[in-house]
Amino acid sequence: MIHFFAEWKKIHRRKLWLLYVVAILIILLWNTATLLRNPFSEQETLTGYNYLILSLSLVNQMFLPVILAACASRICDIEAKGDTWKLLFTMQSRSSLFKNKIFINVTYILAMNLIQYTFVLVIGQIIHVTQPVPWSSLNFMFLGFFCIDTALYILQQSLSLLMKNPLMPLFIGLFGTFIGIFTAFFPDLPLRFLFPWGYYITLCPVNLHYDKASETALYYLIDLPWPWLAILMVFGIAVYLTGKHLFLKKEV
C-alpha cells in the first residue's frame, strides 16, 4: 500500500488528471454538441439510449487510444528522466512498481467510465428519451469501456517502460487510433476483431442500419458480445504478464 501512495506522491505536479479531464470533456462535449446540432425527432427518442451508447463508443474510439498512450508516457517518463530505477529497486520490487502505476491509472479510467455511464442516464432524461433504459446494454458498455481502456493502458505502459525512445509508444498509440477508426469503416471485414484499438466498436452493444431511401438511421440493440469481451480480457492479461515479465528482466 505504501508504494501505491508513493506513486500518487510521484505524480504530484505532473497533472496526469488533466489528461483524463481533457479526454472526458472532449467526449462529453462532442456528444452534447451533436445532440444540440441535430436534436432528436419524436421517432428518434424511441431509440435515444441506443444512439447515445453507439455515439459514445465512436468518440471513445477516436480519442482514447492516443490519450491513454499520453497518460502512460507521462507517468513512466518521470522515472526515465530522473534515472530513478537504481534507487527505486533498492526500495521496492519491480512488479510492485509496474502494478501500482496501473492501479493509479485504472482509478482514473474507472472515474472516466462512471462519468460516461452517468452522462447517458442524465442526458437521456434532459432530452426526454422515451426509450426505457436498456440497463444490460448500458452496463455492458461500461464494462466494455473499462476493459478496453485498461487493456490499452497496460499495453501503452509496457511499451513506455520498455522502449528507450519515449516517442515510439506515443506513435503506436496514434497508429492504434487510426487503425481503430479505419477498421470501424469495414463492418463486414473481420479486421476490427484483430486489433485491440478497434474494440470500442467491436464491443458496442448497439448496431446501426442506415436506410438510403428514407435517409434514416435505425439504432438497434444486439446480443451482448461476451465472446469478444472474453477475448479482449485474455489479450489484456497476456499483455500484462508479458509486459511485467519483460520489465522484470530489464537491466538497469
Place this chain on the structure above:
Amino acid sequence: MTYAIETSGLTKSYQKTLCVNHIHLKVPFQSIYGFLGPNGAGKSTTMKMLLGLVKPTQGSVSILGKPLNSRNRLSILKSTGSLIESPSYYAHLTGRENLALVCMMKNVPESDIDRVLAIVRMEKQQNKKAGHYSLGMKQRLGLAAALIGQPDLLLLDEPTNGLDPAGIQEMRELICSLPEKYGITVMVSSHLLSEIQQMTTHTGIIHKGSLIFQGTMEELKKHSQRQLKLKTDNNPAALHLLESMGLTCQSQEGYLLLPETNDRNTAQLAAYLVENKVGLLRLEEKEKSLEEIFLSLTGRQVSL
C-alpha cells in the same frame, strides 16, 4: 570475521563477455573501502550486483552478515543506502519532496529529512525543483537520499563525478566523516587513484573484471619495490662496472636503477665506482608511487 560486504566468486557475463570475474570482496565494518579501477573495469556492475540490481551469473553476496537472495533482498537493503552511477531524482518535485518520497518508501519518519539535508548542506535549496539543480546539487540530493534512515552501509559509485574541485573536496570530507560520526561502512568506487588514496582505509583494485588487489592502503604500499637510483659522470662505464659485479641494473632517464641492497653493499658499490674513476653525482633510494604500483598491477597501458 564477518564483513559488511562479502562476496564469493561473484561473476557476471553478458553473452560471451566476462564483465566481473570471480570476485571475492571483503569490506570490513566501519571502513571506507575504495573500489578502484579504470573505466569499464566492472566497478558499477559489481556494485549493482551487491544491491541485487543485476543478477550475478555465478557467486554469492552477503550484506551486513546476511546472504542476499531475491526473497530477503529488500529487507536487507533497508539498512543500506546507495548512489549508483548518477543521482536519481524526480525533476518535477522539490529536493524535499524527493526525500519525503524516499522516507515514505523506506518507512522512515519525515523528520529524518532535516537531518540528511544538514549533513549534505543543502537546507537552503530544499524547496527548489530538483530539475533546476546543478549536477553538484543533484549529487548531494542523491547522497541525502542514500543517507535517509541512517543506513549501516553506504554504496557510492563515483560520487564525485561532475563536481567542481570545491565540491569534490566537500564530498570527500563528508564521506570521510561518515564511519566516525555515524558508524556507517562506506564502499566508494572511483577511477581516480588520488581520490581513493585520500579517502579510504581499505582498497580493492579491479581490472578487466578481476580483483587484482585487496587490502589496506599500507598493504598496497608494500607492493612498492624499492630501488637504488644513481647518477654518475659516466653512466655507460658505471653500467659496465656494476654488471661485472653481477648486479642487474637498467638505465633510465640519465639514471641507473639497481635493486635495493643493504647499507654495507651500497657503500662498497660506491667505493668501487670511485676506485674505477667513475664520479658519483647522486645516490638515492627510490620508492614506487601509488600510481606506479597501480599501473604495475593493472598494466602500463591503462590510463587513469
